[in-house]
Amino acid sequence: MSRTPNQVHRVALVGNPNCGKTALFNLLTGSKQKVANYAGVTVERKEGYCRINEDLSFQVLDLPGAYSLSATSPDEAVTRDVLQGIYKGEAQPELIVCVIDATNLRLHLRFVLELADLGRPMIIALNMMDSARKQNIHIDTIGLTKALGIPILETIATQRDGAANLLAQLAQQHWPTPAHSNNLNIEARYEHVNTLMARYVSQNSTHKHRGFDDQLDGILLHPITGLIVLSFILFFMFQAVFSWAAPLMDGITAGVNLFGNLVTAPIPVESALYSLVNDGIIAGLGNVLIFLPQILILFLFILFLEESGYLPRAAYLMDRIMFRAGLTGRAFIPLLSSFACAVPGIMATRSIQDPRDRLTTILVAPLMTCSARLPVYTLLISAFIPRQQVAGLFNLQGLVLFTLYIAGILSALVVAFSMKWVKRDKSEHAFLMELPAYRIPKVRDLGIGLLHRSNIFLKRVGGIIFSLTVLLWAFCTFPSAPADYMGAAIDYSIAGRLGHMMSVIFEPIGFNWQICIALIPGMAAREVAVSALATVYAMSGSNEMVNQQLTELIAQQWTLPTALSLLAWFVFAPQCISTLAVIRRETNSWRVMGFATFYLFALAYLASFLVFQLSTSLLS
Amino acid sequence: MNLSELPKGGQAIVVSVRNSRELDPIAHRMRELGFVVDAPVKILARGLFKDSPLVVRVGNTRFALRKKEAERIQIKEVI
Numbered sequence: 267m268s269r270t271p272n273q274v275h276r277v278a279l280v281g282n283p284n285c286g287k288t289a290l291f292n293l294l295t296g297s298k299q300k301v302a303n304y305a306g307v308t309v310e311r312k313e314g315y316c317r318i319n320e321d322l323s324f325q326v327l328d329l330p331g332a333y334s335l336s337a338t339s340p341d342e343a344v345t346r347d348v349l350q351g352i353y354k355g356e357a358q359p360e361l362i363v364c365v366i367d368a369t370n371l372r373l374h375l376r377f378v379l380e381l382a383d384l385g386r387p388m389i390i391a392l393n394m395m396d397s398a399r400k401q402n403i404h405i406d407t408i409g410l411t412k413a414l415g416i417p418i419l420e421t422i423a424t425q426r427d428g429a430a431n432l433l434a435q436l437a438q439q440h441w442p443t444p445a446h447s448n449n450l451n452i453e454a455r456y457e458h459v460n461t462l463m464a465r466y467v468s469q470n471s472t473h474k475h476r477g478f479d480d481q482l483d484g485i486l487l488h489p490i491t492g493l494i495v496l497s498f499i500l501f502f503m504f505q506a507v508f509s510w511a512a513p514l515m516d517g518i519t520a521g522v523n524l525f526g527n528l529v530t531a532p533i534p535v536e537s538a539l540y541s542l543v544n545d546g547i548i549a550g551l552g553n554v555l556i557f558l559p560q561i562l563i564l565f566l567f568i569l570f571l572e573e574s575g576y577l578p579r580a581a582y583l584m585d586r587i588m589f590r591a592g593l594t595g596r597a598f599i600p601l602l603s604s605f606a607c608a609v610p611g612i613m614a615t616r617s618i619q620d621p622r623d624r625l626t627t628i629l630v631a632p633l634m635t636c637s638a639r640l641p642v643y644t645l646l647i648s649a650f651i652p653r654q655q656v657a658g659l660f661n662l663q664g665l666v667l668f669t670l671y672i673a674g675i676l677s678a679l680v681v682a683f684s685m686k687w688v689k690r691d692k693s694e695h696a697f698l699m700e701l702p703a704y705r706i707p708k709v710r711d712l713g714i715g716l717l718h719r720s721n722i723f724l725k726r727v728g729g730i731i732f733s734l735t736v737l738l739w740a741f742c743t744f745p746s747a748p749a750d751y752m753g754a755a756i757d758y759s760i761a762g763r764l765g766h767m768m769s770v771i772f773e774p775i776g777f778n779w780q781i782c783i784a785l786i787p788g789m790a791a792r793e794v795a796v797s798a799l800a801t802v803y804a805m806s807g808s809n810e811m812v813n814q815q816l817t818e819l820i821a822q823q824w825t826l827p828t829a830l831s832l833l834a835w836f837v838f839a840p841q842c843i844s845t846l847a848v849i850r851r852e853t854n855s856w857r858v859m860g861f862a863t864f865y866l867f868a869l870a871y872l873a874s875f876l877v878f879q880l881s882t883s884l885l886s
Numbered sequence: 887m888n889l890s891e892l893p894k895g896g897q898a899i900v901v902s903v904r905n906s907r908e909l910d911p912i913a914h915r916m917r918e919l920g921f922v923v924d925a926p927v928k929i930l931a932r933g934l935f936k937d938s939p940l941v942v943r944v945g946n947t948r949f950a951l952r953k954k955e956a957e958r959i960q961i962k963e964v965i
Binding site for chain 1: 906911912914915916917918919920922923925930931932933934935937938939941945946947948949950951952954955
């Protein structure tokens with residue numbers, strides 16, 4: 267191959283899941299990575315740039331982890347098709363860098379042999395050599411190189427200079443095509459692997475390292491102690507999400523307000539432009555940014571659990587109960603995250619390989635009681651539910667709040683179960699999951715992972731949230747009320763008129779027109795419904811004062827069935843465009859988003875109807 | 887016997903992986919993951935219930951399997 271200046275070659279990193287491929291990718295490319303989706307699917311596409319010298323650089327594609335080219339998931343199908351050069355819009359890589367775990371050669375060499383039969387230029391990165399040395403695994407790389415016909419480079423992705431060998435090999439631009447293995451079936455391939463293992467790999471003394479992992483697993487996978495540890499981890503995680511995120515969220519709100527004041531200072535307060543900037547654009551910005559603290563903290567925990575090897579173990583512990591509900595153990599952490607906020611919860615469903623399980627998880631995630639529901643719940647509960655003891659033990663208000671949480675969980679189980687039933691899906695969903703060795707996560711890998719999550723959220727989801735918020739503002743503002751109008755200006759707007767029209771539909775569930783109007787801006791986020799109610803009842807003052815006044819006001823004006831009905835409404839209703847935006851993004855489908863919106867509103871209406879009619883007839 | 891009948895700590899050798907139906911992708915995947923003739927397996931963890939998933943080591947790798955998946959793996963016990 268002749269050298270021309272500024273050569274850029276395309277290489278692809280391929281390997282089994284848990285081979286340290288992503289850590290190696292981070293080491294090769296640093297933070298200069300582009301994260302997107304492969305065309306037409308929601309499989310993450312990661313590409314980076316690795317510069318060797320002035321004349322030579324590499325475009326490195328980090329293909330999704332795969333055990334085999336006979337794909338069983340969308341991730342593996344992408345890897346298979348890109349490697350064969352048949353993925354639409356993806357150029358076939360010029361060189362395959364197959365990353366294998368030196369401590370797990372039997373499994374990973376099988377994949378090497380399968381890749382070798384593609385007949386493409388290939389080199390092997392023998393990764394995790396540090397762990398292999400600790401476990402006294404000796405690998406004759408020279409012998410193995412000769413047997414396979416391709417270079418094998420030892421790497422330690424977790425060390426700063428751990429890829430020096432690999433970089434030197436890439437610089438040489440000597441990329442041979444491996445010898446065809448001529449294995450006809452899986453058994454023959456494994457026999458080939460066994461021959462290679464017997465000849466070139468030896469392990470003296472017993473497995474001390476494995477002993478430690480086994481002891482840890484003895485506790486963490488135990489049906490009783492394992493669940494105790496899991497609940498401790500989750501308890502800590504939630505404490506952290508709420509106690510760390512709250513001040514950050516307050517800070518963001520204050521910062522956005524300050525920024526808004528600065529920007530709107532030269533604009534006259536009564537003008538339409540002021541309203542657009544302040545209530546449309548700045549509010550939209552705030553709506554996007556306010557999610558960041560919870561997303562970052564939740565993802566820090568999820569990434570830590572993932573990188574340390576604990577996440578699949580949690581999935582194992584929860585699989586039996588989740589499976590009975592028509593889900594999978596892997597859905598547990600995403601659904602749990604949704605108790606803080608459905609947005610990161612739905613983003614975390616990418617760890618669920620089976621597309622059917624993933625879709626079900628996404629559809630039920632909005633039913634988990636997220637933190638944005640709390641302002642609505644507390645307002646209604648403090649206005650309508652008396653502070654009294656029940657059975658001398660429980661506080662009635664607390665009991666109602668608890669019931670609302672349970673209602674969300676139970677309905678998620680029922681929805682998941684009936685979806686399985688409706689689809690008449692009798693085929694088996696695979697669980698079959700590798701439990702990797704425990705590792706201490708590296709700060710760099712956590713940092714890059716967090717950066718990706720926030721990028722995806724800000725760029726892909728943020729745009730939709732922002733534009734919908736501005737659109738919603740327009741609905742709530744135009745046409746504007748005449749100057750001498752005494753009521754709330756929102757009455758005159760499209761949203762106000764819609765609210766008045768909607769009240770016919772909402773009468774059977776006990777909502778008056780004020781509630782109907784508040785529900786429209788409440789689409790931006792559930793807690794906005796509270797301030798919107800205040801606007802409709804035309805109150806002004808500080809937030810706390812408004813809340814107090816509103817509590818008294820609705821306690822006088824609404825009946826108890828109306829309040830209970832509104833509580834039931836908020837258990838189900840997808841009053842959150844951010845959630846809808848992330849569903850659209852993560853499923854790549856407007857249809858799924860439409861279905862989620864429809865079924866959640868339908869459930870909300872049904873539940874409110876039952877609650878209103880029942881409580882009305884009971885109380886009269 | 888099959889893998890799901892092996893108690894915690896039990897060791898065995900794989901005899902075969904049975905297809906639960908024609909063209910069983912799960913059975914195929916299990917063979918690819920190393921459940922092939924003569925592969926040694928050991929049960930590392932089991933749940934409290936009969937239908938709980940289990941954790942098995944094959945070669946140097948640990949896998950979690952549901953009972954239905956483990957039932958496909960025919961074994962002979964090592965004493």
